[in-house]
Amino acid sequence: MLRILVTGGAGFIGQALARRLSDDPQYHIVVADNLVRGRLDADMQELIRRPNVEFVEGNVASVEFFDTLPTNFDYIYHLAAVIGVRNVIENPDKVLSVNALSTLHVCEYAKRLPHLRRILFSSTSEVYAGTLKYFSLRIPTPETEPLTLDDITAPRTTYMLSKIYGEAVCCMYGKLYDVPYTIVRYHNVYGPRMGFLHVIPEMFVKIRDHEIIDVASPYHTRAFCYIDDAVTATILAAEHDATQGEIVNIGNSSEEVSIRELVQNIAHIMGKEIRIQELPDTPGSPRRRCPDISKIQRLTGFKPRVCLRDGITRTYAWYKDRLDARHE
Numbered sequence: 001m002l003r004i005l006v007t008g009g010a011g012f013i014g015q016a017l018a019r020r021l022s023d024d025p026q027y028h029i030v031v032a033d034n035l036v037r038g039r040l041d042a043d044m045q046e047l048i049r050r051p052n053v054e055f056v057e058g059n060v061a062s063v064e065f066f067d068t069l070p071t072n073f074d075y076i077y078h079l080a081a082v083i084g085v086r087n088v089i090e091n092p093d094k095v096l097s098v099n100a101l102s103t104l105h106v107c108e109y110a111k112r113l114p115h116l117r118r119i120l121f122s123s124t125s126e127v128y129a130g131t132l133k134y135f136s137l138r139i140p141t142p143e144t145e146p147l148t149l150d151d152i153t154a155p156r157t158t159y160m161l162s163k164i165y166g167e168a169v170c171c172m173y174g175k176l177y178d179v180p181y182t183i184v185r186y187h188n189v190y191g192p193r194m195g196f197l198h199v200i201p202e203m204f205v206k207i208r209d210h211e212i213i214d215v216a217s218p219y220h221t222r223a224f225c226y227i228d229d230a231v232t233a234t235i236l237a238a239e240h241d242a243t244q245g246e247i248v249n250i251g252n253s254s255e256e257v258s259i260r261e262l263v264q265n266i267a268h269i270m271g272k273e274i275r276i277q278e279l280p281d282t283p284g285s286p287r288r289r290c291p292d293i294s295k296i297q298r299l300t301g302f303k304p305r306v307c308l309r310d311g312i313t314r315t316y317a318w319y320k321d322r323l324d325a326r327h328e
């Protein structure tokens with residue numbers, strides 16, 4: 001039996017990942033989360049009733065928490081972090097402390113694990129945002145692009161900074177202490193249970209309630225990755241020999257879509273007639289964002305399987321009866 005620790009496992013990606021892993025009885029999964037953002041909702045309750053899943057409520061930014069854990073894990077998926085635009089703007093100190101300390105503690109703890117096969121660190125496409133803003137970023141964006149920090153005095157910069165720092169911690173613990181690691185940079189993952197502050201669930205609510213829909217930056221394009229594909233890629237990245245010590249993008253570049261087309265697709269799936277009112281481009285919104293995922297494809301054979309239409313259909317099926325229970 002392989003023992004797996006998922007930090008932030010009550011959150012959006014963590015819950016879906018723990019669920020997929022728990023489908024295989026050869027895995028025993030310990031989900032650790034302090035529930036600042038994750039929720040013990042019906043999906044989570046069902047997950048933790050499974051015989052090979054344990055839930056531990058705890059704060060991974062506290063070093064003492066790691067003394068309460070056993071030392072027999074084979075894999076650590078480190079997903080816990082303070083994220084979300086509002087959080088980052090209102091609590092930049094928490095972003096800096098939780099995201100930095102948790103990753104340091106995870107890597108220190110990893111030194112004590114004799115069977116550890118891999119730490120998977122969850123980074124973000126935001127690490128490319130400074131280069132995109134100030135220099136010419138290649139799009140689709142490969143992992144080799146140099147990273148640029150945005151304005152260090154702005155609260156928003158704390159998130160990219162904390163993730164760049166976390167990546168460096170993993171690389172250095174890998175080099176100095178042979179801690180095995182893989183860094184994944186997620187790009188626009190969407191699906192059930194992602195909260196309500198994302199463009200897709202926001203549009204579900206707007207389109208349900210209105211016929212005329214305001215769309216800012218209508219011709220800017222984005223590439224969305226359905227959660228099931230992101231989970232498949234995450235497990236491949238953690239388990240494959242070829243990804244040891246590597247940084248890989250996780251996303252889906254096969255269907256880059258304009259915001260206008262996205263909104264039209266959502267309305268179509270919801271069976272609603274809408275009229276789009278085009279608004280000016282939001283200041284600072286990049287014209288194009290799209291990952292180059294050829295590295296993870298080459299190293300692991302990963303292939304995204306869920307097209308945007310199916311992904312939105314599945315997401316809407318989950319949100320449909322929950323649109324009045326908005327939360328972050």
Ligand SMILES: NC(=O)c1ccc[n+]([C@@H]2O[C@H](COP(=O)([O-])OP(=O)(O)OC[C@H]3O[C@@H](n4cnc5c(N)ncnc54)[C@H](O)[C@@H]3O)[C@@H](O)[C@H]2O)c1
Nearest residue numbers: 008011012013033034036037038059060080081124186189
């Ligand atoms: N969702 C995306 O598209 C996306 C994109 C880029 C990067 N990421 C990264 O992937 C990871 C998971 O993202 P998500 O969308 O599932 O976020 P999420 O907020 O849904 O999940 C994060 C979880 O971490 C928990 N947490 C926060 N601080 C904690 C602490 N101190 N101790 C224990 N638990 C703590 C929260 O309660 C939450 O359940 C994050 O590290 C995020 O930066 C996600």
